[in-house]
Amino acid sequence: MKSQDLTTAYRDPAVARALLRQIETTVRNYRRQMTLMEVCGTHTMAIYQHGIRALLPEQIRLISGPGCPVCVTPVDYVDRAVALARRPGTIITTFGDMVRVPGSSSSLLREQAAGADIRIVYSPLDAIAIAACNPGKEVVFLGVGFETTTPTVAGAVLAAEKQGLTNFSVLGSHKTMPAPMMALTSDPELQVDGYLCPAHVSAIIGADAYRPIVEACRVPCVVTGFEPLDVLRGVLMLARQVVEGRAEVENEYSRVVRPDGNPKARQILETVFEPCDARWRGIGVIPGSGLRIRNSHAAFNAELKLPVEVEEPVEHKGCLCGEILKGKVRPGDCPLFRKICTPEDPVGACMVSSEGTCAAEYKYGNI
């Protein structure tokens, strides 16, 4: 299939209109407002990019959740990355989003301007290649992301091991997805009526991974793709479940996501990583929601291998990223939004990442 077909087939305006009519019909006699949370940052971007929120009937409220990996990375992780960047003979390799995230007193972008060797890569394997070409330097890859990217990081660690590289390591802050959804459903201040479950993550973990949420919390889950028609179908499937009082796992994105996901990717992941408790920016510690490098591969764990002094973490007062990540407030409710906090000079992580809620609202929401 050509790449054009991959997108245009899921952007047909006539199909979109038909789906919107079905959504309207479904909720016409529903008297409450239903709150649907898109968990994934790419969904947030898709919703803004295609102007979907304003097309939906007023009974449906879409809110954004903690699915942007950069946004939920705690500030002390950035501080540690900054400290490593200042370490002589160190090359920091990272996906682009991370370089602008503000730490307590600096960011990787500022360290780069001050002379640190920071390189943006498109794959963890690029970092391996840099390590092979720079035997006299330590190459650290910033491992941030959900189950989508963690298998590729695991693959890079295995490749480094196979090549006998001793100058490559990963500073990890990997997280897993169903856990924060469970945590949010038990938050008494938040009423989520249904989840649009992330597409990329689900391709790895499988649709069945959300069964504990529907069984324990009675919240409908629909695995949904990223094209606008995917999102509209996902909303329709969720709306039907809510109106009919059902709570099931449904899979809108069955062209990619299987019930059991991708076992091979998970196997690679489990060879290198093991579950751990993880701190989520704005949410706090969620037991078992993170992934850390196993002791068997400790030689590739930058945190153990390269001890550095890290400054005391400081969060900006007034920044509501935490509340925004939980879907409790909208970007416009934050006193810093568009005034002090902008994409050029972001205060909170939600404004930094291209998938952050505040960045999306800033970029696309001024209509």
Next chain:
Amino acid sequence: MNSALILLGHGSGGKLSHQLLDDIIIPALSGIAPEEQNDAAVLPAIDGELAFTTDTYVVDPIFFPGGNIGDLAINGTVNDLAMAGAVPVAISVGLILEEGLPVADLQQVLASMRQAADTAGVRIVTGDTKVVPRGKGDKIFINTAGIGRIPAGRKISGSAARPDDKVLINGPVGDHGMAVMASREGLELTADIRSDSTALNGLVEDLFTACGDKLHVLRDPTRGGVATTLREIAGQSGVDITLEEQAIPLSEGVRGACAILGLDPLFVANEGKLLALVAPEAAEDALAAMRRHPAGRQATIIGEVTAASNGRVLMRTGIGGLRAIEMLSGEQLPRIC
């Protein structure tokens, strides 16, 4: 030339400098005879208003699919003049060379500059060459200045957009930026994407012939892409512009690469595109004129000025939604997942 590499001595002002100029640079760029070489070029008297522009080119890599830093520098300067409604007359070229640059690379760049200048019908009349130590530059930097003549009666400005004006573009967006990015990063998925670098002065003349004073705004959407350029125009003119997402031409390769990398093609740089805002009654004539020109075969109307306002750009999405378009903030960076 005895050396196959640029040496510091080539910038010394002495014998090596003269060899570089006399053997390589002047024959390639202008062919001005030694007896005509003075400290400044003398231009013929020009009747009417002048346009004057300068730009500096620092692209990495210097060779990319569809062009190199040399033709980019000439085309970019020609286009900056053309976007002011000017007919290019003369260009200056300042070369900053890094010690160790292969002379063959320099020759290839110079040949491309001459060819681009000949194609655009403009002369390179003066220049300068400096050499910086290895590591203090990046192979080659080029600074240009250009002078153009504005024919009587032309009033082109970013502040001249009016309600109901149509917004036209001469072809698909994002090819140059994506070709350079793919070449720099070694992205194999974008092998068929080539820079659109080209001179647009001929196309601009055809537009003036077709539209006359109904042509209100011309701007080439280079760095920052179509989105940032239209925001500039909307702000300068105090109008709202609404784009139709489905009308914006996009090559299959750029569409796919942007989807995979998480980039918005509206923010990706172009080097052979222009945005023209024309009065509605002249829009069809403008479109026809563009499509007759080789640089405008895929021209299309992508939107219109919808209101006198405070400078917003909106997009009607393919499924009927509406979203805002802001200026590019910093660099576009590939996303994590």
